[in-house]
Amino acid sequence: MKNNYCINNDSIKFLKKYLDGVSPSGGETEGQKIWINHMKNYVDKIYTDLYGTAVGVINPKSPHKLIIEAHADEISWYVNYITENGIIYVSRNGGADHQIATSKKVIIHTKKGPVYGVFGWPAIHTRKPSDEKYPSVDNIFVDIGASTKNEVMNLGVHVGCMITYPDKFFIMNNNYFVSRALDNKIGGFIIAEVTKMLVENEINLQYGLYIVNSVQEEIGLKGAKVISQAINPKIAIVTDVTHDTSSPMVDKKIQGDIKCGLGPVIGYAPSIHKDLREIIIDTAEYRNICFQRLVSSRYTGTDTDAFAYSNKGVCSALISIPLRYMHTTVEIVHKNDVEKTVSLIFETLQEINRKHNLFFSVNG
Numbered sequence: 001m002k003n004n005y006c007i008n009n010d011s012i013k014f015l016k017k018y019l020d021g022v023s024p025s026g027g028e029t030e031g032q033k034i035w036i037n038h039m040k041n042y043v044d045k046i047y048t049d050l051y052g053t054a055v056g057v058i059n060p061k062s063p064h065k066l067i068i069e070a071h072a073d074e075i076s077w078y079v080n081y082i083t084e085n086g087i088i089y090v091s092r093n094g095g096a097d098h099q100i101a102t103s104k105k106v107i108i109h110t111k112k113g114p115v116y117g118v119f120g121w122p123a124i125h126t127r128k129p130s131d132e133k134y135p136s137v138d139n140i141f142v143d144i145g146a147s148t149k150n151e152v153m154n155l156g157v158h159v160g161c162m163i164t165y166p167d168k169f170f171i172m173n174n175n176y177f178v179s180r181a182l183d184n185k186i187g188g189f190i191i192a193e194v195t196k197m198l199v200e201n202e203i204n205l206q207y208g209l210y211i212v213n214s215v216q217e218e219i220g221l222k223g224a225k226v227i228s229q230a231i232n233p234k235i236a237i238v239t240d241v242t243h244d245t246s247s248p249m250v251d252k253k254i255q256g257d258i259k260c261g262l263g264p265v266i267g268y269a270p271s272i273h274k275d276l277r278e279i280i281i282d283t284a285e286y287r288n289i290c291f292q293r294l295v296s297s298r299y300t301g302t303d304t305d306a307f308a309y310s311n312k313g314v315c316s317a318l319i320s321i322p323l324r325y326m327h328t329t330v331e332i333v334h335k336n337d338v339e340k341t342v343s344l345i346f347e348t349l350q351e352i353n354r355k356h357n358l359f360f361s362v363n364g
Contacts, residue, residue: 006339007335011189014192018038021033022109022164025074025075025216026216028215031072031074032052035213044058045060051216053227054212055213055231056211057208057210058198059207062207066208066352067211067233067236067307068194068345070184070185070214070240071187071223072184072213074094074183076093076162077096077164078093078159081159082159083149084149086152088141088144090137090141090142095218098135103119106142106165110158110161115144165180165329176335178331180329180330186241186321186338187239187240190338192211194342194346205349207352212231214303217302224307228306228314229311232311233307234359235315235316235359236304236308237276238316238319239319240304240320240321242258242294242320242322243323246260259292260323261337262322263336264292264337265292265293266292268296269296269297269300271308271316273316273317282351283348284347294320302318319341321338
């Protein structure tokens, strides 16, 4: 059995294509098409719901349902106001970081096609040190090379158009994946790779496995709330990213002690069911998969919270990937953490499969 997972070149090609696609919250269609086209080779059934959450299913007729989940959407901006001289002011779509915006290239998505621009900023020569202005949502602006509002409108740009960054995936120092939208397309990649491993190893699952790539997590866990009601699973294992706290200017006493390259992160929070978490930990220890631990206190801020408290309650757990520079265009994860997370979820699903009568009993 191929349980020592390693990312191969074909997987890297899929990862690059998926990350380079566009998936702003509420506009995830392009990225979802890439994911669905890849996943259809490994599942019995695949579909999307009303708002675009994608679901692949193995054993769709089974009454016992387990979800592995990630979210597909990335943070972005909206066109919010256009001045008479053609300057565009923005509003957040998710937790877009105003401090990294200035001097970035952008794409404005219109019905006429993409319009390219930049986040401008006054040159250092024109700013007074005694009255220094810092970037904020109120003062950052997009310049598309237009001189009037009418010129902007004629290009197809209007209030409500989504704005994304064009930054592309690359590999740094052989082991680090760098891209925008690793939060959380790396999760969508991981659950796809788990599915592929199950199929290639001909694992005979005794439950229905629902591989879910949810929309609109960045604006309030919206897609997960809807799809959990629709599927009504017994178990949900969520994968998302968490902060690498070894990078500068992060307080470990507050954020925990997490580092890229040391393995997946197993979460502790009220929404995380302790019995399912312990199964994951026991599996990691038995299979010699290194892992880290993180406390999230009252809530995880991930789709885990949405699944846990949906329906009559869903037994939920969270496995996270350490990530540096979240919500920037240079998010970073370590190849080893991705590989170990794929292996851990794959092994956990088999452990649940071996004890499916216990996990899916009426009162269990």
